[in-house]
Amino acid sequence: MDILDELFQKMLESRIFKNREALRPDHVPETLPHREEQILKLAGILAPALQGARPSNVFMYGKPGTGKTAVAKYVLRRLNAKVGDKVAVAYVNCREADTNYRVLADLSSSTGVYVPFTGLSTAEVLRRFINGLEKEGKLMIAVLDEIDSLVKKSGDAVLYHLTRINEKLSNSKMALIGITNDLRLTEYLDPRVKSSLSEEEIVFPPYSYEELKDILEARAKEAFYPGVLNEGVIPLCAALAAREHGDARKALDLLRVAGEIAEREGATKVLEEHVKKAQREIERDHVVDVIRTLPVHSKLVVLSTYVLERKGVREITTGEIYAVYRKYCKEIGVEPLTQRRVSDLISELDMLGIVNAKVISRGRYGRTRRIRLSISEQSLKEGLGEDTILRGLSIA
DNA sequence: CGTCCACAGGAATGACGGGCGG
DNA sequence: CCGCCCGTCATTCCTGTGGACG
Numbered sequence: 001m002d003i004l005d006e007l008f009q010k011m012l013e014s015r016i017f018k019n020r021e022a023l024r025p026d027h028v029p030e031t032l033p034h035r036e037e038q039i040l041k042l043a044g045i046l047a048p049a050l051q052g053a054r055p056s057n058v059f060m061y062g063k064p065g066t067g068k069t070a071v072a073k074y075v076l077r078r079l080n081a082k083v084g085d086k087v088a089v090a091y092v093n094c095r096e097a098d099t100n101y102r103v104l105a106d107l108s109s110s111t112g113v114y115v116p117f118t119g120l121s122t123a124e125v126l127r128r129f130i131n132g133l134e135k136e137g138k139l140m141i142a143v144l145d146e147i148d149s150l151v152k153k154s155g156d157a158v159l160y161h162l163t164r165i166n167e168k169l170s171n172s173k174m175a176l177i178g179i180t181n182d183l184r185l186t187e188y189l190d191p192r193v194k195s196s197l198s199e200e201e202i203v204f205p206p207y208s209y210e211e212l213k214d215i216l217e218a219r220a221k222e223a224f225y226p227g228v229l230n231e232g233v234i235p236l237c238a239a240l241a242a243r244e245h246g247d248a249r250k251a252l253d254l255l256r257v258a259g260e261i262a263e264r265e266g267a268t269k270v271l272e273e274h275v276k277k278a279q280r281e282i283e284r285d286h287v288v289d290v291i292r293t294l295p296v297h298s299k300l301v302v303l304s305t306y307v308l309e310r311k312g313v314r315e316i317t318t319g320e321i322y323a324v325y326r327k328y329c330k331e332i333g334v335e336p337l338t339q340r341r342v343s344d345l346i347s348e349l350d351m352l353g354i355v356n357a358k359v360i361s362r363g364r365y366g367r368t369r370r371i372r373l374s375i376s377e378q379s380l381k382e383g384l385g386e387d388t389i390l391r392g393l394s395i396a
Numbered sequence: 397c398g399t400c401c402a403c404a405g406g407a408a409t410g411a412c413g414g415g416c417g418g
Numbered sequence: 419c420c421g422c423c424c425g426t427c428a429t430t431c432c433t434g435t436g437g438a439c440g
Contacts, residue, residue, distance in 0.1 A: 362436090365439095
């Protein structure tokens with residue numbers, strides 16, 4: 001039996017996950033603990049739909065992982081089950097559809113109207129969408145999720161049109177549910193859009209430690225076989241996530257990855273140490289991913305920093321990095337950027353947490369920044385490793 | 397106590413590419 | 419379809435500055 005067989009065998013025999021999907025971020029469970037208030041409020045707002053009337057527009061805001069999307073999907077699912085196909089529900093993720101055009105195209109397609117992915121003016125797509133709605137003659141409830149990324153990238157023009165769309169509809173109606181992670185979004189909005197979009201508002205506060213525990217308990221019942229979770233596992237996941245703005249998504253991620261690690265190791269139970277490993281793995285994956293997708297020049301800066309650090313240079317400054325950076329540019333035949341620009345790249349790397357750059361003054365010897373790597377050698381190598389352009393550089 | 401180093405980091409401007417409106 | 423506009427990346431030029439040294 002080779003390694004692969006062994007791995008698959010372990011999976012097959014694993015008595016850890018009953019239903020892994022229950023821990024995925026887009027999974028909507030049967031119950032949403034500690035969101036009863038928001039569910040009731042949203043249901044109350046949408047209730048007129050049961051008589052075919054147009055509900056008010058709703059604006060829902062809260063930090064990431066506070067259950068906004070889950071509550072919206074949950075309530076709409078229940079509503080749909082009651083009224084059947086008299087109400088059309090459209091869900092648009094505005095992080096993916098982040099232009100005015102794409103939002104309208106998405107909405108159109110959920111009324112069954114075909115729209116080319118490019119080529120039409122946005123006004124034309126809007127017209128077709130309105131036609132599609134009128135032909136169906138239904139009430140449409142549209143969820144615009146992560147609406148902040150749309151507004152920041154493309155402005156609020158679509159929102160303006162959508163909030164006024166009912167004036168143009170005679171046979172059909174439309175209600176909007178806007179969801180945002182950015183609490184200050186309304187500052188960027190046209191006041192007219194703001195007032196009609198937030199006829200009703202629902203706030204999602206961060207989950208507390210205790211609430212996160214309840215959420216995890218509920219999901220764990222769906223996801224794991226009974227008794228496979230060690231006692232301290234859920235409290236640990238909850239505590240780690242509570243430390244970072246009460247993010248339920250993070251808590252569920254930790255629990256899922258911990259389970260996967262336990263499974264891989266062929267363990268029969270998920271232990272606290274698996275959670276700690278999961279935390280490191282999630283963090284590391286993130287860092288590796290960030291480095292991998294960095295532009296070449298930034299990669300060269302990281303590499304230069306690493307090389308200087310390994311050489312034992314105690315105070316690595318912008319100037320030293322720039323010298324090494326230039327050398328590498330020459331070696332691989334790339335035109336070097338100016339020091340000014342490299343200085344900005346260092347700042348960006350600092351913000352990304354790959355590097356730590358602190359302004360220091362060495363008196364007579366000038367004012368500069370002291371730069372240190374703030375990631376492990378291993379993730380750095382993994383992140384840079386696949387880059388063919390960097391192959392064959394003298395790392396010495 | 398003034399100087400002066402080695403940059404930080406702001407402002408203006410240019411090159412480029414992609415999307416939008418007409 | 420074309421020109422325009424806008425955001426991003428980058429350069430150029432610039433002013434500002436903490437503190438060791440003389």
